Amino acid sequence: MSTHLNEEQISAFHEQGFLSPLSLFSQEEAATLRKRLEAIEEQPFDHRSKSRFGLPVTTQWAWDLVHDTRIVDPVSDVLGPDVLCWSMDWFIKEPGPEFVSYHQDATYWGLEPHRIATAWIALSDAGPEAGPMKFIPGSHRGPLFEQDDTFGENNLLSRGQVVRTSIDETEAVMTPLRPGEMSLHHVCVIHGSDPNNTEDRRIGMVLRYCAADVRQSKVAGDRAILVKGQDNHHHFGEIPRPHKDWGESELAMAEALSITRQRALHSKDYEDESS
Numbered sequence: 001m002s003t004h005l006n007e008e009q010i011s012a013f014h015e016q017g018f019l020s021p022l023s024l025f026s027q028e029e030a031a032t033l034r035k036r037l038e039a040i041e042e043q044p045f046d047h048r049s050k051s052r053f054g055l056p057v058t059t060q061w062a063w064d065l066v067h068d069t070r071i072v073d074p075v076s077d078v079l080g081p082d083v084l085c086w087s088m089d090w091f092i093k094e095p096g097p098e099f100v101s102y103h104q105d106a107t108y109w110g111l112e113p114h115r116i117a118t119a120w121i122a123l124s125d126a127g128p129e130a131g132p133m134k135f136i137p138g139s140h141r142g143p144l145f146e147q148d149d150t151f152g153e154n155n156l157l158s159r160g161q162v163v164r165t166s167i168d169e170t171e172a173v174m175t176p177l178r179p180g181e182m183s184l185h186h187v188c189v190i191h192g193s194d195p196n197n198t199e200d201r202r203i204g205m206v207l208r209y210c211a212a213d214v215r216q217s218k219v220a221g222d223r224a225i226l227v228k229g230q231d232n233h234h235h236f237g238e239i240p241r242p243h244k245d246w247g248e249s250e251l252a253m254a255e256a257l258s259i260t261r262q263r264a265l266h267s268k269d270y271e272d273e274s275s
């Protein structure tokens with residue numbers, strides 16, 4: 001069954017800056033992916049376990065997963081025919097006070113132009129009580145705001161980034177998802193999420209995709225995976241399909257990429273250290 005978006009959905013994405021919910025995986029598939037993640041979390045805290053972010057670099061199943069046409073087809077409907085997967089992130093919100101402050105992704109990733117979309121995939125219940133994503137519709141068409149680093153204790157963002165503008169909470173649209181469903185959002189849309197008031201963890205597997213003409217403006221050495229069409233721009237180094245799960249060269253590439261990304265995402269911290 002095709003998971004391509006129809007014209008109405010494509011227009012809604014461009015108009016609102018997000019689209020939700022989209023059916024993706026069966027409950028069983030979502031449960032299998034959750035088990036894979038939780039098995040990795042149980043490993044000793046060495047570079048293998050730290051690298052759940054690098055899974056598409058280190059494991060064949062994750063490299064294949066980011067190519068899944070059920071994800072990539074709708075993404076290419078909004079980004080165009082040539083698509084790269086830039087990253088796999090995880091937003092895991094345990095029951096309790098953790099939250100995500102309102103922010104715009106484009107401000108700190110260093111990727112330009114902003115032909116970038118995130119596929120946020122629920123591997124557990126992300127219903128209204130679990131603190132699902134919430135978006136300010138149309139905000140991706142407005143300015144990119146300065147962000148303050150609050151380093152809030154329960155903020156899931158590494159620096160507790162908050163957009164420096166007033167948000168009218170009545171405008172926010174909450175996007176609850178069932179396990180196996182996904183939302184798409186534009187890299188410039190203002191978004192955040194509230195605490196998880198359920199008894200289960202809320203697990204978001206978060207895949208970031210960009211059009212092939214996007215470049216990394218902050219650091220050299222960034223990499224991405226071509227998942228559809230052609231890359232005639234070569235702005236990113238290639239990430240080949242792993243020959244072996246957790247092989248030495250695969251782990252070395254993931255480790256090097258993780259350092260590159262830390263430099264890009266936390267460049268202010270790096271500047272502070274070297275000054």
Ligand SMILES: O=C(O)CCC(=O)C(=O)O
Binds near residue numbers: 091100193204
């Ligand atoms: O999972 C969340 O609540 C926030 C996720 C997020 O900020 C993102 O995917 O860009």
